Amino acid sequence: MKRNFDDMQLGSIDLFCQAAELGSFTAAANAAGVTPAAVSRSIARLEERLGVRLFVRTTRQIRLTEGGLRYYKQCREALSQLLEAEREVTGEQVAPAGSLRISVPTPYGHYRLLPLLPRFRALYPDVKVEVHLSNRNVDFAEESFDMAIRGRDPADSSLIARKLEDAELVLVAAPSYLKRMGTPVAIEALQAHECIQFDLPSTGRKIPWLFRIDGERMDVATTGGYTCAGDVLGIVTLARSGAGIAQTYRYIVERDLADGTLVELLPQHGGTSRPFILLYPHARHLSLRVRSFVDFLAQQLGQNRGGHGI
Known part of the structure:
Protein backbone atom coordinates (compact mmCIF):
# COMPACT_ATOMS: atom_id res chain seq x y z
CA MET A 1 0.00 0.00 0.00
CA LYS A 2 1.36 3.40 -1.02
CA ARG A 3 2.24 5.74 1.85
CA ASN A 4 0.62 9.15 1.51
CA PHE A 5 2.65 10.70 4.32
CA ASP A 6 6.29 10.45 5.33
CA ASP A 7 7.80 11.32 8.70
CA MET A 8 8.68 14.84 7.57
CA GLN A 9 5.10 15.55 6.48
CA LEU A 10 3.69 14.30 9.77
CA GLY A 11 6.20 16.48 11.59
CA SER A 12 5.13 19.46 9.48
CA ILE A 13 1.48 18.82 10.37
CA ASP A 14 2.38 18.72 14.06
CA LEU A 15 4.26 22.03 13.79
CA PHE A 16 1.36 23.53 11.83
CA CYS A 17 -1.06 22.60 14.63
CA GLN A 18 1.22 24.08 17.28
CA ALA A 19 1.57 27.32 15.32
CA ALA A 20 -2.22 27.50 14.91
CA GLU A 21 -2.79 26.96 18.62
CA LEU A 22 -0.05 29.30 19.85
CA GLY A 23 -0.62 31.98 17.21
CA SER A 24 3.06 32.34 16.45
CA PHE A 25 5.80 30.54 14.50
CA THR A 26 8.29 31.55 17.18
CA ALA A 27 6.15 30.15 20.02
CA ALA A 28 5.63 26.91 18.06
CA ALA A 29 9.39 26.69 17.47
CA ASN A 30 10.12 27.15 21.17
CA ALA A 31 7.56 24.50 22.12
CA ALA A 32 8.98 22.02 19.60
CA GLY A 33 12.65 22.80 20.23
CA VAL A 34 13.39 23.94 16.67
CA THR A 35 14.07 27.27 15.01
CA PRO A 36 11.36 29.64 13.74
CA ALA A 37 12.84 29.21 10.27
CA ALA A 38 12.26 25.46 10.50
CA VAL A 39 8.61 26.05 11.38
CA SER A 40 8.23 28.50 8.50
CA ARG A 41 9.77 26.00 6.05
CA SER A 42 7.45 23.24 7.31
CA ILE A 43 4.36 25.39 6.84
CA ALA A 44 5.57 26.39 3.36
CA ARG A 45 5.99 22.71 2.42
CA LEU A 46 2.45 21.98 3.58
CA GLU A 47 1.00 24.90 1.66
CA GLU A 48 2.87 23.86 -1.48
CA ARG A 49 1.69 20.27 -1.15
CA LEU A 50 -1.93 21.28 -0.54
CA GLY A 51 -2.03 24.19 -2.95
CA VAL A 52 -3.81 26.15 -0.21
CA ARG A 53 -2.68 29.08 1.88
CA LEU A 54 -2.97 28.09 5.55
CA PHE A 55 -2.04 31.33 7.33
CA VAL A 56 -2.44 35.04 6.78
CA ARG A 57 0.85 36.56 7.97
CA THR A 58 1.49 40.10 9.17
CA THR A 59 4.53 41.59 10.90
CA ARG A 60 2.84 41.17 14.27
CA GLN A 61 0.78 37.99 14.07
CA ILE A 62 -0.45 35.05 12.09
CA ARG A 63 -4.02 33.80 11.74
CA LEU A 64 -5.57 30.84 10.00
CA THR A 65 -7.30 31.26 6.68
CA GLU A 66 -10.73 29.68 6.27
CA GLY A 67 -9.13 26.69 4.58
CA GLY A 68 -6.40 26.61 7.20
CA LEU A 69 -8.99 26.47 9.99
CA ARG A 70 -10.77 23.51 8.39
CA TYR A 71 -7.44 21.75 7.86
CA TYR A 72 -6.36 22.44 11.45
CA LYS A 73 -9.52 20.93 12.95
CA GLN A 74 -9.14 17.71 10.97
CA CYS A 75 -5.37 17.49 11.61
CA ARG A 76 -5.72 18.05 15.35
CA GLU A 77 -8.34 15.30 15.60
CA ALA A 78 -6.20 12.94 13.50
CA LEU A 79 -3.10 13.57 15.63
CA SER A 80 -5.11 13.05 18.80
CA GLN A 81 -6.43 9.73 17.52
CA LEU A 82 -2.93 8.60 16.52
CA LEU A 83 -1.65 9.44 19.99
CA GLU A 84 -4.53 7.64 21.69
CA ALA A 85 -4.12 4.59 19.46
CA GLU A 86 -0.42 4.44 20.31
CA ARG A 87 -1.04 4.79 24.00
CA GLU A 88 -3.79 2.19 23.91
CA VAL A 89 -1.55 -0.34 22.16
CA THR A 90 1.41 0.27 24.46
CA GLY A 91 -0.78 0.37 27.57
CA GLU A 92 0.45 3.84 28.47
CA GLN A 93 -2.94 5.57 28.54
CA VAL A 94 -4.51 4.78 31.86
CA ALA A 95 -6.91 7.73 31.77
CA PRO A 96 -8.68 9.79 29.08
CA ALA A 97 -7.01 12.99 27.92
CA GLY A 98 -7.58 15.75 25.39
CA SER A 99 -10.42 18.14 24.60
CA LEU A 100 -14.15 17.47 24.28
CA ARG A 101 -16.42 19.82 22.34
CA ILE A 102 -20.14 19.45 23.01
CA SER A 103 -23.26 21.37 21.94
CA VAL A 104 -26.11 21.47 24.47
CA PRO A 105 -29.52 23.21 24.60
CA THR A 106 -29.49 26.17 26.97
CA PRO A 107 -31.77 24.83 29.73
CA TYR A 108 -30.32 21.33 29.66
CA GLY A 109 -26.85 22.79 29.87
CA HIS A 110 -27.60 25.05 32.85
CA TYR A 111 -29.69 22.63 34.87
CA ARG A 112 -28.38 19.17 33.93
CA LEU A 113 -25.01 19.02 32.18
CA LEU A 114 -22.94 21.88 33.63
CA PRO A 115 -23.52 20.86 37.29
CA LEU A 116 -22.10 17.41 36.44
CA LEU A 117 -18.88 18.61 34.82
CA PRO A 118 -16.87 19.19 38.01
CA ARG A 119 -17.60 15.58 38.96
CA PHE A 120 -16.47 14.37 35.53
CA ARG A 121 -13.23 16.38 35.60
CA ALA A 122 -12.52 15.18 39.12
CA LEU A 123 -12.51 11.68 37.65
CA TYR A 124 -10.67 12.68 34.45
CA PRO A 125 -8.63 15.85 35.12
CA ASP A 126 -6.72 15.56 31.83
CA VAL A 127 -9.90 16.05 29.78
CA LYS A 128 -10.82 19.65 28.93
CA VAL A 129 -14.51 20.25 28.21
CA GLU A 130 -15.71 22.98 25.85
CA VAL A 131 -19.49 23.47 26.12
CA HIS A 132 -21.47 25.43 23.54
CA LEU A 133 -24.91 26.41 24.85
CA SER A 134 -27.19 26.62 21.81
CA ASN A 135 -30.58 25.38 20.69
CA ARG A 136 -29.59 25.07 17.03
CA ASN A 137 -28.58 21.87 15.26
CA VAL A 138 -24.83 21.70 14.67
CA ASP A 139 -22.79 20.24 11.83
CA PHE A 140 -20.40 17.74 13.41
CA ALA A 141 -17.95 17.66 10.48
CA GLU A 142 -17.82 21.38 9.74
CA GLU A 143 -17.81 22.58 13.34
CA SER A 144 -15.68 19.82 14.87
CA PHE A 145 -18.09 18.85 17.65
CA ASP A 146 -17.49 15.56 19.42
CA MET A 147 -21.11 15.25 20.55
CA ALA A 148 -24.38 17.08 21.06
CA GLU A 168 -40.81 15.26 33.05
CA LEU A 169 -43.01 18.16 32.00
CA VAL A 170 -44.96 20.30 34.45
CA LEU A 171 -47.51 23.12 34.14
CA VAL A 172 -46.75 26.15 36.32
CA ALA A 173 -47.82 29.70 37.13
CA ALA A 174 -46.93 32.33 39.73
CA PRO A 175 -49.27 32.91 42.72
CA SER A 176 -49.69 36.54 41.59
CA TYR A 177 -51.06 35.40 38.22
CA LEU A 178 -53.42 32.88 39.80
CA LYS A 179 -54.68 35.50 42.26
CA ARG A 180 -55.42 37.82 39.36
CA MET A 181 -56.84 35.32 36.84
CA GLY A 182 -57.95 32.32 38.90
CA THR A 183 -56.67 28.74 38.92
CA PRO A 184 -57.64 26.45 36.01
CA VAL A 185 -59.05 23.13 37.20
CA ALA A 186 -59.48 21.49 33.78
CA ILE A 187 -57.56 21.50 30.48
CA LEU A 200 -39.21 25.45 18.33
CA PRO A 201 -35.87 26.63 16.87
CA SER A 202 -35.70 23.92 14.19
CA THR A 203 -39.16 24.63 12.73
CA GLY A 204 -40.28 28.02 14.04
CA ARG A 205 -43.59 26.44 15.07
CA LYS A 206 -45.15 26.81 18.49
CA ILE A 207 -44.71 23.72 20.65
CA PRO A 208 -48.04 22.17 21.71
CA TRP A 209 -48.46 21.33 25.35
CA LEU A 210 -48.44 17.69 26.32
CA PHE A 211 -50.93 16.14 28.77
CA ARG A 212 -52.09 12.73 29.88
CA ILE A 213 -55.84 12.45 29.25
CA ASP A 214 -57.67 9.21 30.05
CA GLY A 215 -54.35 7.40 30.15
CA GLU A 216 -53.26 8.66 26.72
CA ARG A 217 -50.61 11.24 25.86
CA MET A 218 -52.18 14.07 23.91
CA ASP A 219 -50.92 17.33 22.38
CA VAL A 220 -53.04 20.36 23.22
CA ALA A 221 -52.74 23.65 21.33
CA THR A 222 -52.89 26.74 23.54
CA THR A 223 -52.80 30.47 22.87
CA GLY A 224 -51.43 33.56 24.54
CA GLY A 225 -50.01 37.00 24.04
CA TYR A 226 -46.42 36.03 24.89
CA THR A 227 -44.10 34.00 22.64
CA CYS A 228 -40.44 33.23 23.28
CA ALA A 229 -37.98 31.88 20.71
CA GLY A 230 -34.41 30.67 20.93
CA ASP A 231 -34.19 30.09 24.68
CA VAL A 232 -36.88 28.14 26.51
CA LEU A 233 -35.77 29.65 29.81
CA GLY A 234 -37.59 32.80 28.66
CA ILE A 235 -40.99 31.25 29.25
CA VAL A 236 -39.99 30.35 32.81
CA THR A 237 -38.85 33.91 33.50
CA LEU A 238 -42.19 35.20 32.22
CA ALA A 239 -44.10 32.72 34.38
CA ARG A 240 -42.12 33.74 37.47
CA SER A 241 -43.01 37.35 36.72
CA GLY A 242 -46.73 36.58 36.76
CA ALA A 243 -47.20 36.90 32.98
CA GLY A 244 -49.11 33.65 32.57
CA ILE A 245 -48.98 29.84 32.56
CA ALA A 246 -46.06 27.86 31.14
CA GLN A 247 -45.31 24.22 30.49
CA THR A 248 -41.66 23.41 31.10
CA TYR A 249 -39.37 20.71 32.43
CA ARG A 250 -39.66 19.93 36.11
CA TYR A 251 -35.88 20.03 36.56
CA ILE A 252 -35.93 23.75 35.65
CA VAL A 253 -38.57 24.76 38.23
CA GLU A 254 -37.96 22.32 41.11
CA ARG A 255 -36.70 25.07 43.41
CA ASP A 256 -39.49 27.45 42.37
CA LEU A 257 -42.09 24.83 43.25
CA ALA A 258 -40.39 24.07 46.54
CA ASP A 259 -40.24 27.71 47.69
CA GLY A 260 -43.64 28.72 46.31
CA THR A 261 -42.39 31.06 43.57
CA LEU A 262 -44.38 28.89 41.15
CA VAL A 263 -47.38 26.61 41.64
CA GLU A 264 -47.97 23.34 39.81
CA LEU A 265 -51.27 23.22 37.87
CA LEU A 266 -53.42 20.31 36.64
CA PRO A 267 -51.26 17.58 38.24
CA GLN A 268 -53.98 15.05 37.39
CA HIS A 269 -52.97 15.46 33.74
CA GLY A 270 -49.22 15.43 34.39
CA GLY A 271 -46.75 12.58 34.16
CA THR A 272 -45.69 13.29 30.58
CA SER A 273 -42.09 13.72 29.46
CA ARG A 274 -39.82 14.33 26.51
CA PRO A 275 -36.50 12.58 25.83
CA PHE A 276 -33.02 14.04 25.72
CA ILE A 277 -30.68 12.30 23.31
CA LEU A 278 -26.87 12.22 23.23
CA LEU A 279 -25.60 12.30 19.63
CA TYR A 280 -22.11 11.55 18.36
CA PRO A 281 -20.66 10.44 15.02
CA HIS A 282 -19.98 6.84 14.12
CA ALA A 283 -16.25 6.20 14.35
CA ARG A 284 -14.14 3.11 13.89
CA HIS A 285 -11.85 4.37 16.65
CA LEU A 286 -13.92 6.29 19.17
CA SER A 287 -11.58 8.24 21.40
CA LEU A 288 -11.20 7.21 25.02
CA ARG A 289 -12.26 10.67 26.22
CA VAL A 290 -15.52 10.46 24.22
CA ARG A 291 -16.25 6.92 25.41
CA SER A 292 -15.60 7.93 29.01
CA PHE A 293 -17.88 10.97 28.75
CA VAL A 294 -20.68 8.96 27.12
CA ASP A 295 -20.48 6.32 29.87
CA PHE A 296 -20.33 8.99 32.59
CA LEU A 297 -23.47 10.77 31.35
CA ALA A 298 -25.34 7.50 30.92
CA GLN A 299 -24.51 6.56 34.51
CA GLN A 300 -25.37 9.95 36.00
CA LEU A 301 -28.56 10.56 34.04
CA GLY A 302 -29.71 6.99 33.42
CA GLN A 303 -31.61 6.99 36.71
CA ASN A 304 -34.06 9.42 35.08
CA ARG A 305 -34.60 7.16 32.06
CA GLY A 306 -37.81 5.24 31.73
CA GLY A 307 -40.22 7.06 34.02
CA HIS A 308 -43.28 7.94 32.01
CA GLY A 309 -41.92 7.01 28.59
CA ILE A 310 -41.26 9.21 25.63
Whole structure:
Protein backbone atom coordinates (compact mmCIF):
# COMPACT_ATOMS: atom_id res chain seq x y z
CA MET A 1 0.00 0.00 0.00
CA LYS A 2 1.36 3.40 -1.02
CA ARG A 3 2.24 5.74 1.85
CA ASN A 4 0.62 9.15 1.51
CA PHE A 5 2.65 10.70 4.32
CA ASP A 6 6.29 10.45 5.33
CA ASP A 7 7.80 11.32 8.70
CA MET A 8 8.68 14.84 7.57
CA GLN A 9 5.10 15.55 6.48
CA LEU A 10 3.69 14.30 9.77
CA GLY A 11 6.20 16.48 11.59
CA SER A 12 5.13 19.46 9.48
CA ILE A 13 1.48 18.82 10.37
CA ASP A 14 2.38 18.72 14.06
CA LEU A 15 4.26 22.03 13.79
CA PHE A 16 1.36 23.53 11.83
CA CYS A 17 -1.06 22.60 14.63
CA GLN A 18 1.22 24.08 17.28
CA ALA A 19 1.57 27.32 15.32
CA ALA A 20 -2.22 27.50 14.91
CA GLU A 21 -2.79 26.96 18.62
CA LEU A 22 -0.05 29.30 19.85
CA GLY A 23 -0.62 31.98 17.21
CA SER A 24 3.06 32.34 16.45
CA PHE A 25 5.80 30.54 14.50
CA THR A 26 8.29 31.55 17.18
CA ALA A 27 6.15 30.15 20.02
CA ALA A 28 5.63 26.91 18.06
CA ALA A 29 9.39 26.69 17.47
CA ASN A 30 10.12 27.15 21.17
CA ALA A 31 7.56 24.50 22.12
CA ALA A 32 8.98 22.02 19.60
CA GLY A 33 12.65 22.80 20.23
CA VAL A 34 13.39 23.94 16.67
CA THR A 35 14.07 27.27 15.01
CA PRO A 36 11.36 29.64 13.74
CA ALA A 37 12.84 29.21 10.27
CA ALA A 38 12.26 25.46 10.50
CA VAL A 39 8.61 26.05 11.38
CA SER A 40 8.23 28.50 8.50
CA ARG A 41 9.77 26.00 6.05
CA SER A 42 7.45 23.24 7.31
CA ILE A 43 4.36 25.39 6.84
CA ALA A 44 5.57 26.39 3.36
CA ARG A 45 5.99 22.71 2.42
CA LEU A 46 2.45 21.98 3.58
CA GLU A 47 1.00 24.90 1.66
CA GLU A 48 2.87 23.86 -1.48
CA ARG A 49 1.69 20.27 -1.15
CA LEU A 50 -1.93 21.28 -0.54
CA GLY A 51 -2.03 24.19 -2.95
CA VAL A 52 -3.81 26.15 -0.21
CA ARG A 53 -2.68 29.08 1.88
CA LEU A 54 -2.97 28.09 5.55
CA PHE A 55 -2.04 31.33 7.33
CA VAL A 56 -2.44 35.04 6.78
CA ARG A 57 0.85 36.56 7.97
CA THR A 58 1.49 40.10 9.17
CA THR A 59 4.53 41.59 10.90
CA ARG A 60 2.84 41.17 14.27
CA GLN A 61 0.78 37.99 14.07
CA ILE A 62 -0.45 35.05 12.09
CA ARG A 63 -4.02 33.80 11.74
CA LEU A 64 -5.57 30.84 10.00
CA THR A 65 -7.30 31.26 6.68
CA GLU A 66 -10.73 29.68 6.27
CA GLY A 67 -9.13 26.69 4.58
CA GLY A 68 -6.40 26.61 7.20
CA LEU A 69 -8.99 26.47 9.99
CA ARG A 70 -10.77 23.51 8.39
CA TYR A 71 -7.44 21.75 7.86
CA TYR A 72 -6.36 22.44 11.45
CA LYS A 73 -9.52 20.93 12.95
CA GLN A 74 -9.14 17.71 10.97
CA CYS A 75 -5.37 17.49 11.61
CA ARG A 76 -5.72 18.05 15.35
CA GLU A 77 -8.34 15.30 15.60
CA ALA A 78 -6.20 12.94 13.50
CA LEU A 79 -3.10 13.57 15.63
CA SER A 80 -5.11 13.05 18.80
CA GLN A 81 -6.43 9.73 17.52
CA LEU A 82 -2.93 8.60 16.52
CA LEU A 83 -1.65 9.44 19.99
CA GLU A 84 -4.53 7.64 21.69
CA ALA A 85 -4.12 4.59 19.46
CA GLU A 86 -0.42 4.44 20.31
CA ARG A 87 -1.04 4.79 24.00
CA GLU A 88 -3.79 2.19 23.91
CA VAL A 89 -1.55 -0.34 22.16
CA THR A 90 1.41 0.27 24.46
CA GLY A 91 -0.78 0.37 27.57
CA GLU A 92 0.45 3.84 28.47
CA GLN A 93 -2.94 5.57 28.54
CA VAL A 94 -4.51 4.78 31.86
CA ALA A 95 -6.91 7.73 31.77
CA PRO A 96 -8.68 9.79 29.08
CA ALA A 97 -7.01 12.99 27.92
CA GLY A 98 -7.58 15.75 25.39
CA SER A 99 -10.42 18.14 24.60
CA LEU A 100 -14.15 17.47 24.28
CA ARG A 101 -16.42 19.82 22.34
CA ILE A 102 -20.14 19.45 23.01
CA SER A 103 -23.26 21.37 21.94
CA VAL A 104 -26.11 21.47 24.47
CA PRO A 105 -29.52 23.21 24.60
CA THR A 106 -29.49 26.17 26.97
CA PRO A 107 -31.77 24.83 29.73
CA TYR A 108 -30.32 21.33 29.66
CA GLY A 109 -26.85 22.79 29.87
CA HIS A 110 -27.60 25.05 32.85
CA TYR A 111 -29.69 22.63 34.87
CA ARG A 112 -28.38 19.17 33.93
CA LEU A 113 -25.01 19.02 32.18
CA LEU A 114 -22.94 21.88 33.63
CA PRO A 115 -23.52 20.86 37.29
CA LEU A 116 -22.10 17.41 36.44
CA LEU A 117 -18.88 18.61 34.82
CA PRO A 118 -16.87 19.19 38.01
CA ARG A 119 -17.60 15.58 38.96
CA PHE A 120 -16.47 14.37 35.53
CA ARG A 121 -13.23 16.38 35.60
CA ALA A 122 -12.52 15.18 39.12
CA LEU A 123 -12.51 11.68 37.65
CA TYR A 124 -10.67 12.68 34.45
CA PRO A 125 -8.63 15.85 35.12
CA ASP A 126 -6.72 15.56 31.83
CA VAL A 127 -9.90 16.05 29.78
CA LYS A 128 -10.82 19.65 28.93
CA VAL A 129 -14.51 20.25 28.21
CA GLU A 130 -15.71 22.98 25.85
CA VAL A 131 -19.49 23.47 26.12
CA HIS A 132 -21.47 25.43 23.54
CA LEU A 133 -24.91 26.41 24.85
CA SER A 134 -27.19 26.62 21.81
CA ASN A 135 -30.58 25.38 20.69
CA ARG A 136 -29.59 25.07 17.03
CA ASN A 137 -28.58 21.87 15.26
CA VAL A 138 -24.83 21.70 14.67
CA ASP A 139 -22.79 20.24 11.83
CA PHE A 140 -20.40 17.74 13.41
CA ALA A 141 -17.95 17.66 10.48
CA GLU A 142 -17.82 21.38 9.74
CA GLU A 143 -17.81 22.58 13.34
CA SER A 144 -15.68 19.82 14.87
CA PHE A 145 -18.09 18.85 17.65
CA ASP A 146 -17.49 15.56 19.42
CA MET A 147 -21.11 15.25 20.55
CA ALA A 148 -24.38 17.08 21.06
CA ILE A 149 -27.43 16.75 23.27
CA ARG A 150 -30.83 17.34 21.70
CA GLY A 151 -34.48 16.85 22.54
CA ARG A 152 -35.26 14.54 19.62
CA ASP A 153 -33.77 11.77 17.47
CA PRO A 154 -31.57 12.94 14.59
CA ALA A 155 -32.55 12.77 10.95
CA ASP A 156 -28.87 12.08 10.19
CA SER A 157 -28.32 8.31 10.17
CA SER A 158 -24.54 8.81 10.43
CA LEU A 159 -24.97 9.74 14.09
CA ILE A 160 -25.25 7.40 17.04
CA ALA A 161 -28.23 8.33 19.24
CA ARG A 162 -28.22 7.34 22.92
CA LYS A 163 -31.08 8.38 25.16
CA LEU A 164 -29.94 10.01 28.38
CA GLU A 165 -33.26 10.48 30.14
CA ASP A 166 -36.95 11.29 29.92
CA ALA A 167 -37.44 14.78 31.35
CA GLU A 168 -40.81 15.26 33.05
CA LEU A 169 -43.01 18.16 32.00
CA VAL A 170 -44.96 20.30 34.45
CA LEU A 171 -47.51 23.12 34.14
CA VAL A 172 -46.75 26.15 36.32
CA ALA A 173 -47.82 29.70 37.13
CA ALA A 174 -46.93 32.33 39.73
CA PRO A 175 -49.27 32.91 42.72
CA SER A 176 -49.69 36.54 41.59
CA TYR A 177 -51.06 35.40 38.22
CA LEU A 178 -53.42 32.88 39.80
CA LYS A 179 -54.68 35.50 42.26
CA ARG A 180 -55.42 37.82 39.36
CA MET A 181 -56.84 35.32 36.84
CA GLY A 182 -57.95 32.32 38.90
CA THR A 183 -56.67 28.74 38.92
CA PRO A 184 -57.64 26.45 36.01
CA VAL A 185 -59.05 23.13 37.20
CA ALA A 186 -59.48 21.49 33.78
CA ILE A 187 -57.56 21.50 30.48
CA GLU A 188 -60.51 23.20 28.75
CA ALA A 189 -60.16 26.13 31.14
CA LEU A 190 -56.73 26.97 29.68
CA GLN A 191 -58.49 28.63 26.73
CA ALA A 192 -59.41 31.50 29.03
CA HIS A 193 -55.84 31.93 30.31
CA GLU A 194 -52.59 33.51 29.17
CA CYS A 195 -50.59 30.51 27.96
CA ILE A 196 -46.96 31.44 27.28
CA GLN A 197 -45.80 30.06 23.92
CA PHE A 198 -42.39 28.82 22.74
CA ASP A 199 -41.25 28.56 19.11
CA LEU A 200 -39.21 25.45 18.33
CA PRO A 201 -35.87 26.63 16.87
CA SER A 202 -35.70 23.92 14.19
CA THR A 203 -39.16 24.63 12.73
CA GLY A 204 -40.28 28.02 14.04
CA ARG A 205 -43.59 26.44 15.07
CA LYS A 206 -45.15 26.81 18.49
CA ILE A 207 -44.71 23.72 20.65
CA PRO A 208 -48.04 22.17 21.71
CA TRP A 209 -48.46 21.33 25.35
CA LEU A 210 -48.44 17.69 26.32
CA PHE A 211 -50.93 16.14 28.77
CA ARG A 212 -52.09 12.73 29.88
CA ILE A 213 -55.84 12.45 29.25
CA ASP A 214 -57.67 9.21 30.05
CA GLY A 215 -54.35 7.40 30.15
CA GLU A 216 -53.26 8.66 26.72
CA ARG A 217 -50.61 11.24 25.86
CA MET A 218 -52.18 14.07 23.91
CA ASP A 219 -50.92 17.33 22.38
CA VAL A 220 -53.04 20.36 23.22
CA ALA A 221 -52.74 23.65 21.33
CA THR A 222 -52.89 26.74 23.54
CA THR A 223 -52.80 30.47 22.87
CA GLY A 224 -51.43 33.56 24.54
CA GLY A 225 -50.01 37.00 24.04
CA TYR A 226 -46.42 36.03 24.89
CA THR A 227 -44.10 34.00 22.64
CA CYS A 228 -40.44 33.23 23.28
CA ALA A 229 -37.98 31.88 20.71
CA GLY A 230 -34.41 30.67 20.93
CA ASP A 231 -34.19 30.09 24.68
CA VAL A 232 -36.88 28.14 26.51
CA LEU A 233 -35.77 29.65 29.81
CA GLY A 234 -37.59 32.80 28.66
CA ILE A 235 -40.99 31.25 29.25
CA VAL A 236 -39.99 30.35 32.81
CA THR A 237 -38.85 33.91 33.50
CA LEU A 238 -42.19 35.20 32.22
CA ALA A 239 -44.10 32.72 34.38
CA ARG A 240 -42.12 33.74 37.47
CA SER A 241 -43.01 37.35 36.72
CA GLY A 242 -46.73 36.58 36.76
CA ALA A 243 -47.20 36.90 32.98
CA GLY A 244 -49.11 33.65 32.57
CA ILE A 245 -48.98 29.84 32.56
CA ALA A 246 -46.06 27.86 31.14
CA GLN A 247 -45.31 24.22 30.49
CA THR A 248 -41.66 23.41 31.10
CA TYR A 249 -39.37 20.71 32.43
CA ARG A 250 -39.66 19.93 36.11
CA TYR A 251 -35.88 20.03 36.56
CA ILE A 252 -35.93 23.75 35.65
CA VAL A 253 -38.57 24.76 38.23
CA GLU A 254 -37.96 22.32 41.11
CA ARG A 255 -36.70 25.07 43.41
CA ASP A 256 -39.49 27.45 42.37
CA LEU A 257 -42.09 24.83 43.25
CA ALA A 258 -40.39 24.07 46.54
CA ASP A 259 -40.24 27.71 47.69
CA GLY A 260 -43.64 28.72 46.31
CA THR A 261 -42.39 31.06 43.57
CA LEU A 262 -44.38 28.89 41.15
CA VAL A 263 -47.38 26.61 41.64
CA GLU A 264 -47.97 23.34 39.81
CA LEU A 265 -51.27 23.22 37.87
CA LEU A 266 -53.42 20.31 36.64
CA PRO A 267 -51.26 17.58 38.24
CA GLN A 268 -53.98 15.05 37.39
CA HIS A 269 -52.97 15.46 33.74
CA GLY A 270 -49.22 15.43 34.39
CA GLY A 271 -46.75 12.58 34.16
CA THR A 272 -45.69 13.29 30.58
CA SER A 273 -42.09 13.72 29.46
CA ARG A 274 -39.82 14.33 26.51
CA PRO A 275 -36.50 12.58 25.83
CA PHE A 276 -33.02 14.04 25.72
CA ILE A 277 -30.68 12.30 23.31
CA LEU A 278 -26.87 12.22 23.23
CA LEU A 279 -25.60 12.30 19.63
CA TYR A 280 -22.11 11.55 18.36
CA PRO A 281 -20.66 10.44 15.02
CA HIS A 282 -19.98 6.84 14.12
CA ALA A 283 -16.25 6.20 14.35
CA ARG A 284 -14.14 3.11 13.89
CA HIS A 285 -11.85 4.37 16.65
CA LEU A 286 -13.92 6.29 19.17
CA SER A 287 -11.58 8.24 21.40
CA LEU A 288 -11.20 7.21 25.02
CA ARG A 289 -12.26 10.67 26.22
CA VAL A 290 -15.52 10.46 24.22
CA ARG A 291 -16.25 6.92 25.41
CA SER A 292 -15.60 7.93 29.01
CA PHE A 293 -17.88 10.97 28.75
CA VAL A 294 -20.68 8.96 27.12
CA ASP A 295 -20.48 6.32 29.87
CA PHE A 296 -20.33 8.99 32.59
CA LEU A 297 -23.47 10.77 31.35
CA ALA A 298 -25.34 7.50 30.92
CA GLN A 299 -24.51 6.56 34.51
CA GLN A 300 -25.37 9.95 36.00
CA LEU A 301 -28.56 10.56 34.04
CA GLY A 302 -29.71 6.99 33.42
CA GLN A 303 -31.61 6.99 36.71
CA ASN A 304 -34.06 9.42 35.08
CA ARG A 305 -34.60 7.16 32.06
CA GLY A 306 -37.81 5.24 31.73
CA GLY A 307 -40.22 7.06 34.02
CA HIS A 308 -43.28 7.94 32.01
CA GLY A 309 -41.92 7.01 28.59
CA ILE A 310 -41.26 9.21 25.63
